[in-house]
Amino acid sequence: MRSIARGLALTATTLAFSTLPCVGAAGAAGGAGTGAGSLYAPSALVLGVTAGESTATGTVLRAVTLSCAPTAGGTHPDAVGACAELQSTQAELDSITTRGSRAVCSKEWNPVTVTAEGVWEGKRYSYVHTFGNPCAKNSGSGTIFDF
Incomplete structure (x- = not known):
């Protein structure tokens, strides 16, 4: 039972950290032109x-x-x-x-x-x-x- 719980926790942690870069990239792309995450000042x-x-x-x-x-x-x-x-x-x-x-x-x-x-x-x-x-x-x- 403990190995199943550890496996689920490891899977949840891996999924959580693997989706963070995707969220950050989408947030930066969505902010283009508005000043937030943009590479230039409007x-x-x-x-x-x-x-x-x-x-x-x-x-x-x-x-x-x-x-x-x-x-x-x-x-x-x-x-x-x-x-x-x-x-x-x-x-x-x-x-x-x-x-x-x-x-x-x-x-x-x-x-x-x-x-x-x-x-x-x-x-x-x-x-x-x-x-x-x-x-x-x-x-x-x-x-x-x-x-």
Whole structure:
């Protein structure tokens, strides 16, 4: 009787330990893209262009999605270029949107606001910048808000 009990205990222990690696692998695969068990920090943003000084009172002209990790994608027309710009500036959008240009723009006040909301390298990310007019936006915004 003792040998049967020992045999059942040994079998139960062997089964318990042999299924643990499978559970761990399934858990890691199931967490891909969510940050848990993932090999990369997620970087996904919703980019918007709004006519007006404020996103609360303005009219959204266009919005796109941009995902940069693990590969560039989303509805942005140049996802690869936009991700490259973000990565080269460490997501400091002011250095992209306000860089100097040789464009000559009128001084008319026709504000355009750009926004970036989401997650960058696993951290919450929010950016808002208002340009005086569409010409000013297009003269220094790189490829990120070029949609």
